[in-house]
Amino acid sequence: MPELPEVETVVRSLAPYLPGRRILSAEFDSRFVTPGNRRALAHKLAGRTIGSIRRRGKFIVILLDQGSLSVHLGMTGKLLLDGERTAHTHGVFTLDHGVLLYDDPRQFGRIEWNPRRIDKLGPEPLEIGLDDFVKRLRARKSRVKALLMNQSFLAGMGNIYVDEALFAAGIHPLAMASRLSVARAARLYQSIRETLTLAIEHRGSSISDYVDASGQRGNFQILHRVYGREGEACIQCAAAIRKIVVAQRGTHFCPRCQREPRR
DNA sequence: CTTAATGTTCCCCA
DNA sequence: TTGGGGAACATTAA
Structure with a gap:
């Protein structure tokens, strides 16, 4: 949760x-x-x-x-x-x-x-500076989804928010971190900050049974744009949201808004 | 009955 | 040293 x-x-x-x-x-x-x-x-x-x-x-x-x-x-x-x-x-x-x-x-x-x-643990995503983030990100030869889930790289992101942040940034989950342009890395930085900040404002996501210490559910799940939306229409382009497995985790993305990296 | 689920760690291999 | 893949941990729900 x-x-x-x-x-x-x-x-x-x-x-x-x-x-x-x-x-x-x-x-x-x-x-x-x-x-x-x-x-x-x-x-x-x-x-x-x-x-x-x-x-x-x-x-x-x-x-x-x-x-x-x-x-x-x-x-x-x-x-x-x-x-x-x-x-x-x-x-x-x-x-x-x-x-x-x-x-x-x-x-x-x-x-x-x-x-x-x-x-x-790596740095906090809401505290690390833009330049530091971009430099660290581009220094890694790893799939960006796996890297953002790595707690020693960045602390706090998990399966839901990595998928949501990558969609917001228009980056494919299988993209190589080291091959992202500075501009795209900077966009990812902003997307992570905005996604997490908005999710906190909505008290988190209650997918199955998450509640806070007083038993109150979160509301951010209704704002998910790709997580848990396999087969549904992308809110930006109407293409069907796809689900694949990356780093052993269900990974949701829009095949049109998040283009497959060429290899 | 099988599969997947908001996570982490450990082992093996390249 | 870094990174990928798979298994394991325990339980429930679809």
Whole structure:
């Protein structure tokens, strides 16, 4: 469920409530979501006070009075404030006021103490400068779709927003990054910024079950122009949207607006 | 019954 | 060192 706009929305929905809260106790029951010693993790969290909550790439980072906690929502993870426990609730944070639940059917998400994975993330797409982005992009010999999904190149983009940004930029997902002109790379930079900014304004995309911490769905899915629209008419040229597989992910694009790169 | 799903990591190969 | 391809992780819905 979560790419940058969804994670940002979750963080914003928690920010008014979490800072200053004390974690009275924590419980974890999944060896996938919380690999390692779950009781030790719960023990480290008990008694901690939450300082702040922020987003880095697709990670939610909660700074504590001692140490920090990171939550990655994987594909189906949810952080819910005062929500109902289900068969897929794998984390429970009992606070001095309220309860924070981690719910994740597929258990691809991770809850980690002092995470080091975050150190390997590339720059934030809404913070990197144009020149830096263009230079980094054109230095890579990789399909542009695969590159934008690579979190060490750029942090936060996922399958939905890469497809949407490439459509907005008129770039084919199989185009080689190193062969994009400076002008086309610059257009991609702007398309990424506009797509992500608009998606955040619409509180993210709820394709199947994404909700923020208060259980509210996002609305950006109704504005998707290629993702999930295979066979439907392109909103710009009416050609049928095509779906192929790139980097093992369903990839949607307009064959007319995003021309096949010549090889 | 088979396939695909908003993600990441690891292994093998070029 | 870089990048591509495939498998794996667990669950559900179409």
